[in-house]
Amino acid sequence: MSRRIALSVAAGVVVLGGAGAFVVAHAGERTPALAHSTARYTAPDGARDGSLVVVADVTASSGVKSVKVLAWPQKSSFAEKGxxxxxxxxxxxxxxxxxxxxxxxxxxxxxxTGADAESSPRGAWHVAILATAQDGTTTLDTEAADFTVR
Structure with a gap:
């Protein structure tokens, strides 16, 4: 192998090795991933209260710091402005x-409660989930799950 080819190969290995180290260093900085998000709405019935239950799996290589949930009606200012x-x-x-x-x-x-249900807009609702990892990266899914208020 000529000296020029050997130097080119060695330089390529150094560049690729550096790129690999960069990828590994930044792999831990990926944003949190949301999966299997569901929402189950049960309307109040007579004297019995209803409920909204939202479940989601969140994966973050640095660990999950917090997960916030917000239910919002499809016909709202959030639908217009985001x-x-x-x-x-x-x-x-x-x-x-x-x-x-x-x-x-x-x-x-x-x-x-019954009062909550009476004052809530009827129709489609969305659930937004904001996941924050320990390293500060975030993921916002504004329509992670849906449910209907009748």
Whole structure:
């Protein structure tokens, strides 16, 4: 092998090795991943309260710091202007429990009273989920799950 080819191969290995180290270093900085998001709405019935239960799996290589949940009606200002992470600042937190190596299963449950149901818009609703990893990266899914209020 000529000296020029040997130097080119060595330089290529150094460049590829550096790129590999860059990829490995930044692999931990991926945004959290949401999966299997569901929403189950049960309307109040007589004296019995209803509920909204939202469940989602969240995976983050650095660990999950928080998961916030917000239910919003399809016919709202969020549908017109779009929901942002800033809008989620005051949203309520889900309770998360480990369910895999870097994954947690998060559950959000809220009671729905008869008065709540009466004052809520009828029709389609969406559930937004904001997941924040320990490293500060975030993922916002504005329509992670859907349900209907009748």
């Amino acid at each position: 929901l942002t992470a800033k809008d989620m600042a005051a949203a309520e937190s889900a309770v998360c429990k480990p369910s895999g190596q870097d994954t947690v299963r998060c559950t959000y449950t809220v009671k729905v």
